[in-house]
Amino acid sequence: MTTTHDIVDAVVIGTGAGGAPLLARLARAGLRVVALEAGRHWNPKLDFATDERAQDKLFWNDERLSAGQDALAFGNNNSGTGVGGSTLHYTAYTPRAQPDDLRIRTEFGVGEDWPIDFADLASYYEEVEQFLGVSGPSPYPWGPTRNRGYALGPLPVNGAGQLMERGCRTLGIRTSPAANAALSVGYYQEGVGHRPGCTNRGFCQAGCTVGAKASMDVTYIPLAIHYGAEVRPECFVTQLVRNASGRISEVVYIRNGQEERQRCHNVFLCAGAIETPRLLLLNGIGNSSGQVGRNLMAHTALQLWGEFDEDIRPYKGIPGAIISEDTHRPTNADFVGGYLLQSIGVMPVTYLSQMARGRGLWGSALKQAASAYNHVAGINILGDCLPYEHNYLELSDETDSRGLPKPRIFFSNGESEERMTAHADQLMRQIWDAAGARNVWTFPRNAHIIGTCRMGNDPDTAVVNADGRSFDIPNLYISDNSTFPSALSVNPALTIMSLALRTADKFLTSQRRTA
Amino acid sequence: MSHPANTVRSLLQTDLVTAPTREALNGRLNAPPRRPTFFSADEFALLQAVCDRLVPQEGREPSQRIDIASGIDLRLSENKSNGWRYDDMPPDGEAYRLGLRGFDESAQAWFGQSFRDLSPEQQDEVLTAVQALEAPGSTWDILPADHFFEELLAEAVENYYSHPLAQEEIGYVGMADAPGWQRIGLNNLEDREKQTDASA
Numbered sequence A: 001m002t003t004t005h006d007i008v009d010a011v012v013i014g015t016g017a018g019g020a021p022l023l024a025r026l027a028r029a030g031l032r033v034v035a036l037e038a039g040r041h042w043n044p045k046l047d048f049a050t051d052e053r054a055q056d057k058l059f060w061n062d063e064r065l066s067a068g069q070d071a072l073a074f075g076n077n078n079s080g081t082g083v084g085g086s087t088l089h090y091t092a093y094t095p096r097a098q099p100d101d102l103r104i105r106t107e108f109g110v111g112e113d114w115p116i117d118f119a120d121l122a123s124y125y126e127e128v129e130q131f132l133g134v135s136g137p138s139p140y141p142w143g144p145t146r147n148r149g150y151a152l153g154p155l156p157v158n159g160a161g162q163l164m165e166r167g168c169r170t171l172g173i174r175t176s177p178a179a180n181a182a183l184s185v186g187y188y189q190e191g192v193g194h195r196p197g198c199t200n201r202g203f204c205q206a207g208c209t210v211g212a213k214a215s216m217d218v219t220y221i222p223l224a225i226h227y228g229a230e231v232r233p234e235c236f237v238t239q240l241v242r243n244a245s246g247r248i249s250e251v252v253y254i255r256n257g258q259e260e261r262q263r264c265h266n267v268f269l270c271a272g273a274i275e276t277p278r279l280l281l282l283n284g285i286g287n288s289s290g291q292v293g294r295n296l297m298a299h300t301a302l303q304l305w306g307e308f309d310e311d312i313r314p315y316k317g318i319p320g321a322i323i324s325e326d327t328h329r330p331t332n333a334d335f336v337g338g339y340l341l342q343s344i345g346v347m348p349v350t351y352l353s354q355m356a357r358g359r360g361l362w363g364s365a366l367k368q369a370a371s372a373y374n375h376v377a378g379i380n381i382l383g384d385c386l387p388y389e390h391n392y393l394e395l396s397d398e399t400d401s402r403g404l405p406k407p408r409i410f411f412s413n414g415e416s417e418e419r420m421t422a423h424a425d426q427l428m429r430q431i432w433d434a435a436g437a438r439n440v441w442t443f444p445r446n447a448h449i450i451g452t453c454r455m456g457n458d459p460d461t462a463v464v465n466a467d468g469r470s471f472d473i474p475n476l477y478i479s480d481n482s483t484f485p486s487a488l489s490v491n492p493a494l495t496i497m498s499l500a501l502r503t504a505d506k507f508l509t510s511q512r513r514t515a
Numbered sequence B: 001m002s003h004p005a006n007t008v009r010s011l012l013q014t015d016l017v018t019a020p021t022r023e024a025l026n027g028r029l030n031a032p033p034r035r036p037t038f039f040s041a042d043e044f045a046l047l048q049a050v051c052d053r054l055v056p057q058e059g060r061e062p063s064q065r066i067d068i069a070s071g072i073d074l075r076l077s078e079n080k081s082n083g084w085r086y087d088d089m090p091p092d093g094e095a096y097r098l099g100l101r102g103f104d105e106s107a108q109a110w111f112g113q114s115f116r117d118l119s120p121e122q123q124d125e126v127l128t129a130v131q132a133l134e135a136p137g138s139t140w141d142i143l144p145a146d147h148f149f150e151e152l153l154a155e156a157v158e159n160y161y162s163h164p165l166a167q168e169e170i171g172y173v174g175m176a177d178a179p180g181w182q183r184i185g186l187n188n189l190e191d192r193e194k195q196t197d198a199s200a
């Protein structure tokens, strides 16, 4: 067994949206940091094909068991692996949360408030947007006034986006080009170098070959390496070993089938909202609150598709082109929180596979619907979801190929999510009707796993405090989608990255105090 | 709506396609036939018959048929997963074996024959019933027919439409990825897209 005797300042587990920015921040402060990442370190130019099947390798495909009324699809609908994590295949929509997103309980009397304010996040939002080179309109039509506009102007709008603009205009709904973490023109990044602009290849969800999309592997990871961080790919963490004082002193992981150990002063768990609670449960630690794996939320994410006379070619252009946040707090709402509307481009196999599941078409009906692919466009929503007793993750007694218990995830939408989805269904149908759609159909789904190690001020109801630090283990921090106390009515990645930088800064400040 | 043949195959010969993309698609186009290694010969023949109804390939020359069932067999023999399964379903391999038995059981109950011996219309009746949770047979007491059908259909569709010949059928040319796309708005086609315009 290899023993890494060096005691590093920090081990970061996972290199996605929550891990990579924090890794760079700690390295910049001069700490000795090692990232352990289960997946591979890809070279997009050589390794990525414009082909969905070939890109299956980007997804976390260890089997998970999905239970509940609205069983969640994992794999390509959910989470990724590799240096860069799920940002390798995210669509790179990067809207900011709005201040009231963090005050759901205050506003509605249910759900949870965040233990931090919007003001705690605002400067980090700006920093991440400028560093990644987010493209978007300035001013942005919704949310508080900003100190600075987006780094780059908006990306060009594809067919689905034009149709959403057309439909919304008729109905008097405001739209705007979306904020996207893909470069509308080439961009120079400190510590990273030059990245080229988007070539409109439309395959963001299968990995960007040119480096235009701000996945972590072309942004915060090279920055972290520039500042001296070590990134160890293909290292699957299995154990967090504690010493007599209850601190984690060693992280155990499997590399090439062999067990290795890394000694450390601090651990940052950033394995995503399924694997983070799973690791804690496997190790039986950090759970005095009983909340590890609980409060599991998943955004309402109904998609609506239609066929149009126009030639659309849904594989072209940044898939997420147009947004509307006019539904952030609809006046006629009978649900908690709100949602946003987005246009969606789509790759062929993803579209047809969803059509098979959603409409159950086969035989000649399938063939006919499939032949309309070039004329298809979609819109979807992304909205709040409340935490419920009945939605959680547990360890099953079935083991996976690594010999570890598979996680079982229970998920059923509650009344609020169902009402929101019904509201959105009606509205999106109106928009698509106004845009000229035929053969409209909806694909019910929930997206993003959130909240399974939530942060809060009370150690009885939260797993980590507002700084991301475990209430039970003083040198354990969590930074990923699991710490969100509420789902937010926007896509999560920008907030995960911003919170990661804040967690790193809070940690560094606390180190300076004790030093 | 039908799209012109040969578009993807001719694109793959050009430098409009990057090397990794060409390699992925040519690999599928030129995949040698393989014998099943997970299913028995009988199970495999039954699976092929089912896939033929789910994703019909009438009018395709035998040499150009897309072998959907082989892709399923290969995945199961490699014990690969797509990352999740319905909690009320047995592991994938077991589900397929049970489900195939179920198709035969339903065929026997209704028509006194095995699934493969039914007429296409009768086969469709069985499939429709399985999908709608209305098929006879004790297999369907232990295997949730709707979830099984959904998984089978999704996998068949993914295998089929990943194939260059099926992509030709729907006029998809997104694999021509080398130059990027400038014309992305409505009715705004690049030259390499025009040849697939069904209305042209």
Ligand SMILES: Cc1cc2nc3c(=O)[nH]c(=O)nc-3n(C[C@H](O)[C@H](O)[C@H](O)COP(=O)(O)OP(=O)(O)OC[C@H]3O[C@@H](n4cnc5c(N)ncnc54)[C@H](O)[C@@H]3O)c2cc1C
Pocket: A013, A014, A015, A016, A017, A018, A019, A036, A037, A038, A039, A076, A077, A078, A079, A080, A081, A082, A083, A084, A085, A086, A087, A089, A090, A091, A092, A093, A094, A205, A235, A236, A237, A238, A270, A271, A272, A273, A275, A276, A279, A320, A448, A479, A480, A481, A482, A491, A492, A493, A494, A496
């Ligand atoms: C198709 C798709 C499109 C999306 N589009 C958007 C979008 O447009 N905008 C947006 O904001 N969000 C989007 N998301 C969501 C976004 O990608 C995620 O919310 C975000 O990346 C989550 O960050 P994370 O740090 O929590 O986890 P991840 O980014 O998933 O990172 C976790 C990392 O930890 C590693 N890991 C896990 N377990 C271990 C272990 N035991 N040992 C070592 N390493 C481990 C994993 O391999 C992975 O690399 C999308 C997601 C999908 C699936």
Ligand code: SF4
Pocket: A182, A183, A197, A198, A199, A200, A201, A202, A203, A204, A205, A207, A208, A209, A210, A211, A212, A213, A317, A318, A319
């Ligand atoms: S659309 Fe742009 S950002 Fe997305 S994968 Fe293609 S080049 Fe990259």
